[in-house]
Amino acid sequence: MKPFLVALRFLTRFPVSWNSPTDEEVGRSMLHYPLVGLLMGLSLAALAWALGDGILAAALIVTAWVLLTGLLHMDGLADTADAWIGGLGDRERTLEIMKDPRCGPAGVTALILLVLVKFAAVFELLALTGGWMALILAPLLGRAAILPLFLLTEYVRSAGMATLLARHLPRRGAWLATAGVALAVVILGGMVGVWALAGAALVFLLGRAWMVHRLGGTTGDTAGGLIELVEAGVLLAVVLALQ
Numbered sequence: 001m002k003p004f005l006v007a008l009r010f011l012t013r014f015p016v017s018w019n020s021p022t023d024e025e026v027g028r029s030m031l032h033y034p035l036v037g038l039l040m041g042l043s044l045a046a047l048a049w050a051l052g053d054g055i056l057a058a059a060l061i062v063t064a065w066v067l068l069t070g071l072l073h074m075d076g077l078a079d080t081a082d083a084w085i086g087g088l089g090d091r092e093r094t095l096e097i098m099k100d101p102r103c104g105p106a107g108v109t110a111l112i113l114l115v116l117v118k119f120a121a122v123f124e125l126l127a128l129t130g131g132w133m134a135l136i137l138a139p140l141l142g143r144a145a146i147l148p149l150f151l152l153t154e155y156v157r158s159a160g161m162a163t164l165l166a167r168h169l170p171r172r173g174a175w176l177a178t179a180g181v182a183l184a185v186v187i188l189g190g191m192v193g194v195w196a197l198a199g200a201a202l203v204f205l206l207g208r209a210w211m212v213h214r215l216g217g218t219t220g221d222t223a224g225g226l227i228e229l230v231e232a233g234v235l236l237a238v239v240l241a242l243q
Contacts, residue, residue, distance in 0.1 A: 003028040004035065011036045011143065013070045027168020030146060034181045037143035040068055041136035048135055053126035061126075061135070062119050073142075076224020077114060078107030083221070084214070091215055095156070098221045114228055121235035124243075133192045134238035137185060141200040142231040144181040146223055147174045153208055154217035162220035192238055199237025203230045 002021055006029035009016040021029070047064055051057035066074065079098045085106040087094030125131030151174055155166035185193040207226045211218050218226075 004032040007032040007036050008039075011072065012040065012068050014039075014068075023164050024168050026164040028170060028173075030150065030165050030169050031173050031177050033143040033146050034140055034177060037140040038136070040065075040139040043068065044135040044139065045132050048126060048132050053123075055123060057126055058119055058123035061122050062115060065118070065139075066115075073224040073227040074111055074114070076221040077228045078103050078111050079221040080225040081110035082107040084210075087214070089214070094214055095219070098219060114232060117232050118235060121232070121239050124239045125235065128239070128242040130192055131238065131242055133189055134196060134235050137189055137193065137196040137238070138231040138234040140181065141185065141196060141234050142227040144178065145200060145204050145226060145230045147178045148204070149208060149218055149223055149226060151175065151178075153211060155219070156215055156217035157219050162223065192241065195237045195241035196234045199233040199235075200230045202237075203233035 002019075003025050005016050006021045006025060008014055010029065011033065044061055044065060047061055048057065051060060079100075082100070082104040083094045083097040086097045086104065122135070125134050147169075150166050150169055151171060155162060157163060182197060185197050187193070189196060204226065207222075207229055208218075211222050215222070
């Protein structure tokens with residue numbers, strides 16, 4: 001139970017209290033990331049049901065989405081964007097910029113574009129039959145993407161919580177969880193699930209390729225940024241599929 005609570009507290013702003021986890025419990029918490037994403041998605045779908053469609057409903061849903069995460073992953077995306085531009089192709093310079101707590105113009109622009117895309121996609125989805133399913137699948141697949149990322153990609157920093165995640169992640173359980181999520185998305189989501197999975201896979205492959213090319217692996221910031229981009233990719237894929 002504690003690994004799930006660790007994941008819930010780390011990834012969201014749901015009120016959760018627990019004693020300090022062991023390193024192994026921190027590592028096992030990653031197995032529960034898809035479940036946390038599912039809870040977030042169900043919360044967003046319930047909000048969509050209550051609000052209906054329209055511009056205001058889309059704005060409130062995206063606002064709730066951001067608040068649920070406490071901007072954790074958006075901070076990672078902003079740091080990654082700043083480092084990508086400012087690093088000028090240099091690995092060490094890129095990693096150094098990611099550690100800077102200040103947000104530069106590239107990071108601000110990336111966040112504005114992300115919110116704009118999510119808002120427009122949610123607005124479209126609320127008016128489409130079955131579009132609400134994307135609100136469940138996007139947070140689920142976004143957080144599930146972290147499992148294959150850490151399974152297939154070297155973690156390039158030597159300290160931090162993500163170091164514990166990478167070091168103590170149960171690999172067999174992570175592969176099983178990844179396969180289970182993919183299967184569940186296709187079975188329960190039907191064609192919407194297929195398109196959502198395709199969108200998530202495309203963004204994952206492109207994002208991981210960039211990480212490996214620039215950094216030789218991943219960091220906590222790039223992992224957080226990938227979550228946000230996978231979510232956006234899922235939303236866009238489902239909009240295109242349903243229109």
